[in-house]
Structures are given as C-alpha cells and as structure tokens.
Amino acid sequence: MVDANLGLLRGEGGLHFIAWGITGSGSFMRESFGVLKRIKEKHGVKITTYMSKAGEEVARMYGILDRIGDISPGNHYEEVITEEVAGASCTYSGRFMLGRYGLLVIAPATSNTVAKIVYGISDSIVTTITSQALKGGVPVVVLPSDVTEETEVPCYIDREVCTNCMECLNRCPYGAIRELDGVPVLDLTRCHGCRVCELTCPENAIHCFQKARIKIRELDRRNIEALRRVEGVTVVDDPDQLEDTIVHILSLPI
Ligand SMILES: Cc1cc2nc3c(=O)[nH]c(=O)nc-3n(C[C@H](O)[C@H](O)[C@H](O)COP(=O)(O)O)c2cc1C
Structure with missing residues (x-):
C-alpha cells in the first residue's frame, strides 16, 4: 500500500510539522479536509496549509x-499560506x-499540478x-483528482425546477446570487459553499456537492503513473489510503 519510494528521501524535520x-x-476536496482534520485531532501535529490560487x-x-x-489556526507553522502571501517565488520554500x-x-x-510535478515545473x-x-528530502504524498471518475459539483441552480422566486437572493450571506434577465444566477467565485441557499430554497431547486461522473483522460492516467515513479513521492488512490499512509509515516521513527 505504501509506495516503495517512501523513506528514501525522508527529511530530518520533526514529523509533528506537516505541510x-x-x-x-473539486474531487476529493471535502474528503481531503476531513482526513487532515482527523490527523490533526488524533495525532496532535501542526499543519501549515499552502493553497494554489485555484x-x-x-x-x-x-x-x-x-x-x-480548524486545521491551520494561524500560529507559527500553522499558518494558511496563499499565493498572495507567499509571492511568486514562494518565500516559504526555505522551510x-x-x-x-x-x-x-x-x-x-x-x-x-500532477503534470507539472512530473515535469519538474514549479510555477x-x-x-x-x-x-x-x-x-530537501521531505517525503511527498499525493492524492490526484484523476484517480477517480466520481467527482462532486459545487452549488448550482436547477433551471428545470427553479420558479425564479428570487428567495435565494436574500438568503445568500455572501451576495453570490443575483438576478439577471429575470432568473437567479449563482456567481461561484463568491460562493462559500455554506448551503444556505440549498437548505432554504422553497422549490428544492438548488443542489450542492452532488456526485457526478467524469471521464479520465489517458494523458492524466499516464501522468499519474509517471508520478508514482518520481523518487520521494507516494501516490495514493483514495482518501482512506491517504489517511493510512499519513498515519504510517507518522509512526516511522525520525
Ligand atoms: C468547481 C471546480 C472544480 C474543479 N475540479 C477539478 C478537479 O477535480 N480536477 C482538476 O484537475 N481540475 C479541477 N478544476 C480545474 C482547476 O481548478 C484548474 O485547472 C486550475 O487551473 C488548477 O490550478 P492548480 O493546479 O494550480 O490548483 C476545477 C475547477 C472548478 C471551478
């Protein structure tokens, strides 16, 4: 289950600091959060969160x-670091x-991101x-989105069911829904996935995080296979394996 690469390049840093x-x-976004939250709660590790712009x-x-x-409360080594905070050169690389x-x-x-790692691109x-x-010899564990054909879609308004009552416009705490040509339109860049619109829509016309199927491109399959061969990287195939692998690494002697 744990990739044979693991351990070859283990760093000297304490395992109580995870990045x-x-x-x-969207695939595995909510599950990954669940895994990292459990790891933090059960193992008392400090987690720094780094987020790409997307x-x-x-x-x-x-x-x-x-x-x-809940995962990175903002203390030293428990910060949330965005592209804006870190700058183009990523000023936190030294860690x-x-x-x-x-x-x-x-x-x-x-x-x-998988394709870029395979080709050594860091932008x-x-x-x-x-x-x-x-x-720096720090082991890397990756859960690629394209190991599964199942994904979750963000909140959307079902036009077949919506009666254009506009109730959701008043309900959304983030002003993410506005009226355009007599219909409510959800601006996903302002959506916080709080589900208030879904829970309060009188017609049950709004759905969040519904399962959907996607096709996995052959190109992505090949890139994931290539990633498995990158020294120091362990690729996992689902959130359970992600959790098992992190727990296994945490149990290794430093
Ligand atoms: C709602 C939403 C869900 C997405 N889900 C995926 C996904 O599951 N897998 C994927 O490869 N890209 C997905 N994308 C597209 C990426 O966000 C996009 O390619 C982005 O440029 C990736 O940049 P990053 O790799 O630096 O984060 C999604 C985009 C949106 C808006």
Whole structure:
C-alpha cells in the first residue's frame, strides 16, 4: 500500500510539522479536509496549509476555506499560506529545504499540478513547495483528482425546477446570487459553499456537492503513473489510503 519510494528521501524535520498543499480540485476536496482534520485531532501535529490560487477559490466553493482554521489556526507553522502571501517565488520554500517539515501532503492534486510535478515545473505555490520538498528530502504524498471518475459539483441552480422566486437572493450571506434577465444566477467565485441557499430554497431547486461522473483522460492516467515513479513521492488512490499512509509515516521513527 505504501509506495516503495517512501523513506528514501525522508527529511530530518520533526514529523509533528506537516505541510498540506491544496489545489483547485473539486474531487476529493471535502474528503481531503476531513482526513487532515482527523490527523490533526488524533495525532496532535501542526499543519501549515499552502493553497494554489485555484485551490483557494475551489476550497471556498466547497465550504472548506471558512473551516481551514480548524486545521491551520494561524500560529507559527500553522499558518494558511496563499499565493498572495507567499509571492511568486514562494518565500516559504526555505522551510522545506531546511527539513522543517516531516511530510508534504498534496490533496487534492489537480491534473494540472500532477503534470507539472512530473515535469519538474514549479510555477505555483504547491508545485514550488513540492520541488523544494523533494530537493530537501521531505517525503511527498499525493492524492490526484484523476484517480477517480466520481467527482462532486459545487452549488448550482436547477433551471428545470427553479420558479425564479428570487428567495435565494436574500438568503445568500455572501451576495453570490443575483438576478439577471429575470432568473437567479449563482456567481461561484463568491460562493462559500455554506448551503444556505440549498437548505432554504422553497422549490428544492438548488443542489450542492452532488456526485457526478467524469471521464479520465489517458494523458492524466499516464501522468499519474509517471508520478508514482518520481523518487520521494507516494501516490495514493483514495482518501482512506491517504489517511493510512499519513498515519504510517507518522509512526516511522525520525
Ligand atoms: C468547481 C471546480 C472544480 C474543479 N475540479 C477539478 C478537479 O477535480 N480536477 C482538476 O484537475 N481540475 C479541477 N478544476 C480545474 C482547476 O481548478 C484548474 O485547472 C486550475 O487551473 C488548477 O490550478 P492548480 O493546479 O494550480 O490548483 C476545477 C475547477 C472548478 C471551478
């Protein structure tokens, strides 16, 4: 279950410091949050959260951004670090080079981020800390979005059912729904995934986090296989395996 690569490049940092990289994937977004929250609660580790720009947006849409303080409350090594905070060069990279973290978890990882890691591209906060982690001997565990055909879609208004009563406009605490040509339109960039619209819609026309199926591209399959062969990286195939793998790494002697 645990990749044979694991351990070859283990860093010297204490395993009680974990870095968590979030990218802009709806697949496994809410499950990954659940795993990291349980790990923090059960194992008392400190977790720094690093978010790509898309990761920040998608985490917001799935209701995770407003709960991120449960995992990274803002103390030293428990910060939430965005692209805006870290800058283009990722000023926090030194932590990885110096082996401050015992582990970097990237969950969920978009097909974009997986492809970049495979080719050594580091132009976002998550791909940059991955490069630095691998150069600094910090093991990296990745949960790619494209290991599954099942995904979760953010909140949407079902036009077939909606009667355009506009009740949701008043209910949304974030002003994410506005009227356009007589119909309510949800602006996902302002949505916090709080589900108030879904719970209060009198017609039951709004749905959040419904399951949907997507096709996995052959290109993404190949990239995930290539990622499995990257030294220092362990690829996991579902959230349960993610949790087991992190727990296993935490149990290894430093
Ligand atoms: C609601 C939503 C869900 C998304 N889900 C996925 C996904 O599951 N997998 C994926 O590869 N990209 C997904 N994307 C697209 C990525 O966010 C987009 O490719 C982005 O550029 C990735 O950047 P990053 O890898 O730096 O986070 C989603 C986008 C949105 C708006």
